[in-house]
Amino acid sequence: MAGIAGLLAAITAALFWVQRFQPSPVAWPFILVLALAAGVGVGALLYRARLGRSVPFRVLGALSLALFLVAVLALLVTAARRASPSDDPQRSGQAVSGQQPNIVLVTASGVRPDHLGVYGYDSEISPNLDALARRGTRFGEAFAQASWSEPSMASLLTSLYPSELGPSCWATIRCQPHLDSERVTLAEALSGAGYRTQAYLTSPWLTEELGFAQGFDGFESVRAEEPFDLAPTRARMLGRLLGCARDSAACRLLSQGHARLFDTPIPTGWGGGLVNARVARFLQLHGGELFFLWVHYTEALPPYDLEPPFRPLRDDPQASPQRLLKKLGYWELGDPFTWREVLLPGDEEGLAALYDGELHRLDGLVGELVGLLEAKGLTGQTLVVFTSDHGQEFAEHGGYTYGHSLYDEVLRVPLFVAGMGAGSAGGVVETPVSLLDLAPTLLEIGGASIPAEAEGRSLLPALQGGALAERPVYSESLYRVPVELKAMRSGGYKLIYDADRGEMEIYDLTADPGEQTNLAAGAPQVAEVMRQALLEWIAHTEQVFRDLPRLAPPRQVRDPVW
Numbered sequence: 335m336a337g338i339a340g341l342l343a344a345i346t347a348a349l350f351w352v353q354r355f356q357p358s359p360v361a362w363p364f365i366l367v368l369a370l371a372a373g374v375g376v377g378a379l380l381y382r383a384r385l386g387r388s389v390p391f392r393v394l395g396a397l398s399l400a401l402f403l404v405a406v407l408a409l410l411v412t413a414a415r416r417a418s419p420s421d422d423p424q425r426s427g428q429a430v431s432g433q434q435p436n437i438v439l440v441t442a443s444g445v446r447p448d449h450l451g452v453y454g455y456d457s458e459i460s461p462n463l464d465a466l467a468r469r470g471t472r473f474g475e476a477f478a479q480a481s482w483s484e485p486s487m488a489s490l491l492t493s494l495y496p497s498e499l500g501p502s503c504w505a506t507i508r509c510q511p512h513l514d515s516e517r518v519t520l521a522e523a524l525s526g527a528g529y530r531t532q533a534y535l536t537s538p539w540l541t542e543e544l545g546f547a548q549g550f551d552g553f554e555s556v557r558a559e560e561p562f563d564l565a566p567t568r569a570r571m572l573g574r575l576l577g578c579a580r581d582s583a584a585c586r587l588l589s590q591g592h593a594r595l596f597d598t599p600i601p602t603g604w605g606g607g608l609v610n611a612r613v614a615r616f617l618q619l620h621g622g623e624l625f626f627l628w629v630h631y632t633e634a635l636p637p638y639d640l641e642p643p644f645r646p647l648r649d650d651p652q653a654s655p656q657r658l659l660k661k662l663g664y665w666e667l668g669d670p671f672t673w674r675e676v677l678l679p680g681d682e683e684g685l686a687a688l689y690d691g692e693l694h695r696l697d698g699l700v701g702e703l704v705g706l707l708e709a710k711g712l713t714g715q716t717l718v719v720f721t722s723d724h725g726q727e728f729a730e731h732g733g734y735t736y737g738h739s740l741y742d743e744v745l746r747v748p749l750f751v752a753g754m755g756a757g758s759a760g761g762v763v764e765t766p767v768s769l770l771d772l773a774p775t776l777l778e779i780g781g782a783s784i785p786a787e788a789e790g791r792s793l794l795p796a797l798q799g800g801a802l803a804e805r806p807v808y809s810e811s812l813y814r815v816p817v818e819l820k821a822m823r824s825g826g827y828k829l830i831y832d833a834d835r836g837e838m839e840i841y842d843l844t845a846d847p848g849e850q851t852n853l854a855a856g857a858p859q860v861a862e863v864m865r866q867a868l869l870e871w872i873a874h875t876e877q878v879f880r881d882l883p884r885l886a887p888p889r890q891v892r893d894p895v896w
Contacts, residue, residue: 434624434781435754436716437524439772440703441490442631442696443483443537444736445722447476447748449686449693459644459690462701463748466720470752471761471797477807477823478724478769481744482737483539485810486723486769487546487630491519493773493788496810498878513545516885518785520773521549524626527782532620534612535630536605550628554612606631606699614706621710626780629703633696634689634726636735643687644694682729689726717755717779721769722747730848737811740821740830741849745809755779757797765802766823767793787882808871822868829864833872838865 451457452464452472479489485496492499492513499513513519521531533547535555540546547553609629616627700720707713725744727733736744747769751757770790777784778792796802806824818833828849830839840853840861854861 434527434529435779436624436712437529437626437776437780438703438707438716438718439520439626439628439776440631440700440718440720441487441628442634442700442720442722444632444634444724444726445693445696445748446725446743447746449690450748452750453748456644456690459693460697462697462704463720466700466704466718466752467748467750469759470718470750470756471758471763473749473767473793473796474762474764475766476721476747476749476769477742477745477766477809478722478747479809481724481740481809481811483537483723484544487540488513488544490721490723490769490772491521491546492517493770493785493790494878495770495789495808495875497872497875498789498882500879500884513548514884515545515548516883517545517548518787519548520776521626521628523549523773523777523782523785524780525549525551527777527780528624529626529780530620530623531626531628532616533628533630534609534616535628536609536632537630540630552616606633606696610699610702610706613703617706617710617712621712631696631699633699634692636685636726638685638688638692643684644690645683645687682734685734686728689728713753715754717751717753717776719749719751719772719776721749721772723769740809740811740819742828742847745821751775751797755794755797757799761797761799763793763796763802765796765804766807767796767802768807787878789878806867806871808868820868820872822864822871824864824867827860827864829861829868831865831868840864 447453449455450460450463450467452460452467453474457464478486480486480496485499488494488499489496494517499517521533525531531550532552533550533554535546535553537555540555542553542555546555609631613627613629616625704713704718707716707718724736725742725746726736727739727741727743730743731739731741733739749767749769749772752759768790770788771793772790774784774788774790774792775794775797778794784792791805793802806822809821811819820831820833822829822831823843826842826844828841828843830841832838838854838861839849840857841849841851842853843849
């Protein structure tokens with residue numbers, strides 16, 4: 335009985351670590367040791383409980399050897415199944431053809447194009463991204479459909495506006511886009527065209543719970559952060575169980591260890607290296623198949639505490655010795671729900687310098703990712719797309735970070751396409767485009783059908799050197815800010831409309847690209863024309879939301895902690 339129990343414990347421990355963490359072969363010896371320890375420990379405890387005496391050394395040795403061999407066998411079987419491209423014929427990508435390229439979609443949170451060298455900034459910040467952009471076509475005026483991650487990425491994957499997707503709300507204040515399974519995502523359409531689909535994300539907000547895993551054969555993302563009261567509750571529980579003080583260093587260490595053990599192993603903010611390691615393993619196993627790979631990085635988001643700034647931070651005699659600008663996170667940067675403002679005058683310069691350091695780290699990760707493709711000889715048959723979900727504010731309009739306004743510093747994003755199907759190197763398209771144009775573009779390139787409900791258009795004509803007709807670009811921010819905001823750009827003007835208050839801001843983007851002079855009162859005719867056009871678009875999105883079939887109504891989900 336003791337041997338059987340130990341055997342089961344060893345197998346369970348080994349399979350748990352392999353299936354959950356998908357380790358590289360280098361980590362297997364450590365897993366075997368842990369499995370062996372678990373099996374021997376359980377077996378020894380049951381032996382002592384049953385017979386009332388300690389386990390003899392020869393029995394313990396035999397049990398250890400048996401458990402070790404069984405654990406090795408279990409790991410080998412699991413690894414063989416994982417490494418075999420044909421273990422699931424319905425989920426195996428087809429061989430790469432001459433017509434369809436592999437597609438690698440690289441998204442990164444909070445990247446402003448005006449902080450990249452290829453858009454006119456310091457070239458030392460982003461040498462790898464600049465080189466990637468010059469290999470293909472760069473879009474100079476690309477805009478997100480929302481100023482924060484979830485609705486922006488939901489629009490990218492579905493080619494629908496956030497308000498058309500419908501929200502799932504929590505506490506009636508903050509809501510998330512609801513990717514109902516009736517919606518056809520980019521991954522689902524490419525999967526139907528023969529692509530193996532895989533996603534590796536470092537964002538705790540792009541979760542399977544919100545539908546972002548739809549259509550992916552494999553999907554790895556970090557789990558949403560805990561509510562504020564869960565961490566101390568867990569510490570108190572561990573303290574009572576282990577008999578240690580609640581606020582002691584030992585209990586804090588145990589609490590953090592518990593969280594690391596049972597949370598998804600890709601950490602937010604600094605998990606790009608782990609993501610690239612998973613990409614390397616994916617290319618090793620499935621590089622010979624036709625694949626769609628989505629990689630998402632969050633290195634550029636606050637707090638900016640990974641890379642030194644490219645410009646030195648100034649000394650401020652008013653700052654306390656405990657104040658570290660680089661450690662300020664989202665809550666300390668003026669969140670619209672708390673209005674906790676601890677920044678000092680001039681801090682925007684320091685934040686921008688730290689931000690550039692983070693962009694340089696992100697640039698290195700993208701360069702490493704491209705290097706993995708080159709090492710496998712895949713660059714000639716792969717299309718690589720780089721973009722961002724939103725930008726960031728550095729007090730251009732009095733705010734910081736993102737998500738609570740619709741100015742261009744949070745809506746304008748980089749977008750460039752390189753590799754097979756991207757057109758001639760060095761091409762630049764200045765016609766304004768939307769992120770919801772990406773899904774139709776990639777589907778057409780990949781030979782997949784574009785869903786009839788898609789609002790975007792294919793940019794393939796522009797990639798092939800043709801002209802691209804200009805059309806209005808719409809964005810919105812209604813799921814996170816206390817008020818409902820809409821934005822529209824057309825004919826060189828931009829309208830920002832507060833739907834709750836009926837207030838408008840109008841900017842001449844040609845004369846005032848920084849959106850500093852509101853022309854709403856001085857140009858009433860332009861304001862009225864744009865307002866009517868925006869109201870027509872709002873009515874259209876509301877009608878689409880009502881007409882689209884849905885598997886289930888929006889449901890309540892726990893909102894991520896910011």
